[in-house]
Amino acid sequence: MLKILKARFKQGCKTIFFPKAPAPALPERYRGRPIIAGQNDIVDMGRISFDPDSGFSFSNDYQMSTSGREDLILSSGREKVLASALEDKMLKIFGRSLKLRQVSAGGCNACELDLNVLNTPVFDLSRFGIQFVASPRHADGIVVTGPITKNMREALLKTYEALPSPKIVIALGGCAISGGIFRDGPQVSLGLDTILPVDLFIPGCPPHPLTTLDGLLRLLDRI
Amino acid sequence: MALFNGGKISLSNIPVLVVEKFRAQIIESCGESSRLVNLFGILETNGYLRLLAVLGVDEEARLDILSTFISLESPQYESLTKDLTQAHLFEREIAEQWAVKPVGHPWLKPLRYHSNYRQAEDIWQGINDKIIPGGYPFYAVEGEEVHEIGVGPVHAGIIEPGHFRFQCHGEEILHLEIQLGYQHRGIEPMMQGQDLRRSMLLSESIVGDTSIGHSTAFSEVVESLTGCSITPRAQAIRAIALELERLANHVGDLGALGMDAGFLPTSAYFGRMRGDYLNLLLILTGNRFGKGLCRPGGVLFDIDNKMANDFCLKLKKYRDEFKDVSDLLFTRPSVLARFEGVGIVSPKDAKEIGLVGPAGRASQMECDVRINYASGMWQFQHVPISLGATGDVYARALVRSQEVLRSLEFLLRVLPSLPAGDIFVAPGPMKPDTVAVSMVEGWRGEIMHVGISDNQGGFGRYKIKDPSFHNWFGLAYAMRGQEISDFPLCNKSFNLSYCGHDL
Known part of the structure; x- marks a missing residue:
């Protein structure tokens, strides 16, 4: 018992104060929101793999989540658009307590793992009233990862149907948004919004946990 | 014909045996000092499927490669599996990908539910249109008080999909059948062709938590085919990243094991500490994976x-933290009571199934690619092998914790003395019609990529093998006679990849 208490004491408090305090600085090499350099450049954040040799340059900005698919497409002169809050009626229902069900549909497990990270003491997601639950019947929304394989399509639709209405749908990562690197493969879809109505798009390969948290909090009007 | 890890051989130089001899030689070698490391088909233009087998002779760092031709006019051959359990999943894969039937296979059923790659009639009619498990009759046990439990594909946590079908008598599991395929994206055919940049990016997303492992294997295949030798500095940086990946995942797994044993402090601490290693990868590569x-x-x-010094300082701190929390986990009687004697795979069974990685080493399988098939940095800097004795959850946890400490030692030794030089040498064109083989010890075990170049500068065939492909059957086997409530714990102790299996 004493050993457990000692370990607990040594661990201290590791939770970040975001969003009350600014987010911790991300390292120099982190590849966040792409920078539009040329007049004619167009970058679809929902399609790219954020790879360093893509020919694009990337900023350190982790804020990338949007409410509309078209808002992910960046071009010269276009303002930065981020996810907007749910409408008032939905906010009243979900604003203080949002239960989500995650469905992995062909994901490489990177998105899934970095979503799990939100449950560690560092991000402590439950302090915002957001929780991942085991049953779709207990959930207010689903978070989908992966390019939605042929073999997972049915299970995804069944899970969606099992959710009580009103419900929200979140596409996490490039694969869920557009098929990502697997796009045009014979076994995958062209993106979640071709199958279900999507309320929040969180781009990245995978999205940094801060990108995801930022998106969720914007959806709930907390930022 | 013998090859070393990272070696290449012209397709025409691979020995061709008649099917009976091919079969006999594999079975005989695997009865002695070899292991079946890979077995897959290549479509030939002359109406044949060429089966290629790679046998690993762990003690001699040697890979034996042999092949046989199967006429597509009569697409079948005598199954190896009935005499060699290790071949079981490989033969199911061949049957699905090429509609070539291993006759006498004791458990021939679809693996990933897709049409075959040669536009012939599938062995299982209409497989591509079926929803898994597609009416497949799971192995059933009958009798009074026997009941069946089905779990998945959508699980309770934030994890990948798969279906588990248990046959139970009361609390006791009599049999577990695992059906995967839900994550099947069709990566192998997508890796083929001339767009090597896309293949490169795909290799990083075969298994996201093993991005470094798989992208290293892909890079080594291309380097082998182009005759490009990378600098010692680049080798060192790859090895550093591979160990950071191992550290993140092993530490995370120990946390998850704590969670499933009902000991939450270690789960919270290890869960957070896992992030420390991912953040080092983020500093190094700009991506947490x-x-x-x-x-x-x-x-x-x-x-x-500056970065090397910073990493060393941090890693020393992380090592102290790890020792503290690890001590907390491994000295807790309530935890040990849950770990010990649960989900045992005996050394004999591990060898028969062909377990690899930490799960294999926990059952005394003495193989670690970093040691047995050392390439790159591992030829100059060694890590000792971490072996368990008991083959249970405890051994699989202990092997991980030993490997964490040894990876940390390795990093603290390599980081301050990085070899000088460039980090990149542009590779030339690939040698046509050649087979290159690369093995990497990912954190789950032996990754193998086999690339076969065409004569247009791309890949005619690309074969990926994730360690999970060997180990899923080990998990099913470990559950026999166990209590159903121990499944989550056993599952975590293997922590296998769904997408690595499904490709």
């Missing part, structure tokens, strides 16, 4: 002195 680091020809990011 190391995507974007490895490229054929070297790496894209360097480690300067």
Whole structure:
């Protein structure tokens, strides 16, 4: 018992104060929101793999989540658009307590793992009233990862149907948004919004946990 | 014909045996000092399927490669599986990908539910249109008080999909059948062709938590085919990233084991500490999973002195923290009571199934690619092998914790003395019609990529094998006679990849 208490004491408090305090600085090499350099450049954040040799340059900005698919497409002169809050009626229902069900549909497990990270003491997601639950019947929304394989399509639709209405749908990562690197493969879809109505798009390969948290909090009007 | 890890051989130089001899030689070798490391088909233009087998002779760092031709006019051959359990999943894969039937296979059923790659009639009619498990009759046990439990594909946590079908008598599991395939994206055919940049990016997303492992294997295949030798500095940086990946995942697994044993402090602490290693990868590569680091020809990011010193300071601190929390976990009687004697795979069974990685080493399988098939940095800097004795959850946890400490030692030794030089050498064109083989010890075990070049500068066939492909059957086997409530714990102790299996 004493050993457990000692370990607990040594661990201290590791939770970040975001969003009350600014987010911790991300390292120099982190590849966040792409920078539009040329007049004619167009970058679809929902399609790219954020790879360093893509020919694009990337900023350190982790804020990338949007409410509309078209808002992910960046071009010269276009303002930065981020996810907007749910409408008032939905906010009243979900604003203080949002239960989500995650469905992995062909994901490489990177998105899934970095979503799990939100449950560690560092991000402590439950302090915002957001929780991942085991049953779709207990959930207010689903978070989908992966390019939605042929073999997972049915299970995804069944899970969606099992959710009580009103419900929200979140596409996490490039694969869920557009098929990502697997796009045009014979076994995958062209993106979640071709199958279900999507309320929040969180781009990245995978999205940094801060990108995801930022998106969720914007959806709930907390930022 | 013998090959070393990272070696290449012209397709025409691979020995061709008649099917009976091919079969006999594999079975005989695997009865002695070899293991079946890979077995797959290549479609020939002359109406044949060429089966290629790679046998690993662990003690001699040697890979034996042999092949046989099967006429597609009579697409069948005598199954190896009935005499060699290790071949079981490989033969199911061949049957599905090429509609070639291993006659006498004791458990021939679809693996990933897709049409075959040669536009012939599938062995299982209409497989591509079926929803898994597609009416497949799971192995059933009958009798009074026997009941069946089905779990998945959508699980309770934030994890990948798969279906588990248990046959139970009361609390006791009599049989577990695991049906995967839900994550099947069709990566192998997508890796083929001339767009090597896309293949490179795909290799980083075969298994996201093993991005470094798989992208290293892909890069080594291309380097082998182009005759490009990367600099010692690039080799060192790849090895550093591979160990950071191992550290993150092993530490995370120990946390998850604590959670499933009902001991939450270690789960919270290890869960957070896992992030420390991912953040080091983020500093190094700009991505928490190391995507974007490895490229054929070297790496894209360097480690300067300042970063090396910073990493060393942090890693020393993380080592102390790890020892503290690990001590908490492994000295807790309630935890040990849950770990010990649960989910045992005996050394004999592990060898028969062909377990690899930490799960294999926990059952005394003495193989670690970093040691047995050392390539790159591992030829110069060694890590001792971590073996368990008991083959249970405890052994699988202990092997992980030993490997964590040894990876940390390795990093603290390599980081301050990085070899000088460039980090990237542009590779030339690939040698046509050649087979290159690369093995990497990912954190789950032996990754193998086999690339076969065409004569247009791309890949005619690309074969990926994730360690999970060997080990899923080990999990099913370990559950026999166990209590159903021990499944989550056993599952975590293997922590296998769904997408690595499904491809």
